[in-house]
Amino acid sequence: MAELTHYLILSGVLFTIGTAGVLLRRNVITVLLSIEVMLNAVNLTFIAFGHFLGSPDGQIIVFFVITVAAAEAAVGLALVIALFRHVETLNPDAFRQLRG
Amino acid sequence: MAFNLILFYLFAAIAVVTALLVVVQSNPVYSVLLLIGSFMGLAGLYVLLDAPFVAVIQIIVYAGAIMVLFLFVVMLLNAPREAAVRSRLLESAGTRVIGAILALAFAAEMAWALTRSRTLAMSAAGRPSFSVPQIGQRLFQEYAFAFEATSILILVAMVGAVTLAGRHLVKDRRSGS
Secondary structure, eight states: OOOHHHHHHHHHHHHHHHHHHHHHOOOHHHHHHHHHHHHHHHHHHHHHHHHHHTOTHHHHHHHHHHHHHHHHHHHHHHHHHHHHHHHSOOOGGGOOTTOO | OHHHHHHHHHHHHHHHHHHHHHHHOSSHHHHHHHHHHHHHHHHHHHHHTTOHHHHHHIIIIIIIIIHHHHHHHHHHTTOOOOOOOOOHHHHSHHHHHHHHHHHHHHHHHHHHHHHHTHHHHTTTTTOOOOOHHHHHHHHHHTTHHHHHHHHHHHHHHHHHHHHHHOHHHHHHHHHHO
């Protein structure tokens, strides 16, 4: 039987992979995908705690997290399209028009 | 019970390996497809955790809708393969030292937190599992306000996405100035 610790370690590993992706990749779309990986690691923690504490609240919060992730993806991808139209690249280092 | 543990390791391996490949891939199309594999592994873990409803939502909404949106944008932009750009910030020694310190701090923090959570895992027997009607009742009674708030959030995100990505606005601004 997998214990709570197993799930928490797995969640930590996934979150670290997502963080590394956000920091290391030079492609806006991959950065957004890495954020999805991080959100899923957090979802796993919610479900695991909800299961081991015997509460349905973990599942309900994951429901909200998925909804917010959908909104985040829609706005983020719209921003990517708008930026790509202006600078013709997906490298976040190229987005420096606002720098003073 | 041992079968359960084998399934856990199988799904965990799927989730971690595909997530690693998502980050390592240089082609965004492969990254999106591999992330769907990662979501499948996580959905299996949710089933193991007595949350079949969330597992189904994960596959339908996440792997189905959100990832198709990503794939659509990747193909719409005809996203180029990421060039191996070497940035000076990533290669400087100071950045590496700070990164190593932060990684060690995170590892120590996780180890400390996980050794303390042992007491919680002991109360494993006799846990109730929740049916979809129970979750729905709770969602629409105790969390009714949060539910309505997220529906407004979705509406705002929809309007925002159309405003940001709409081509007609760009034309108007150019012709106006």
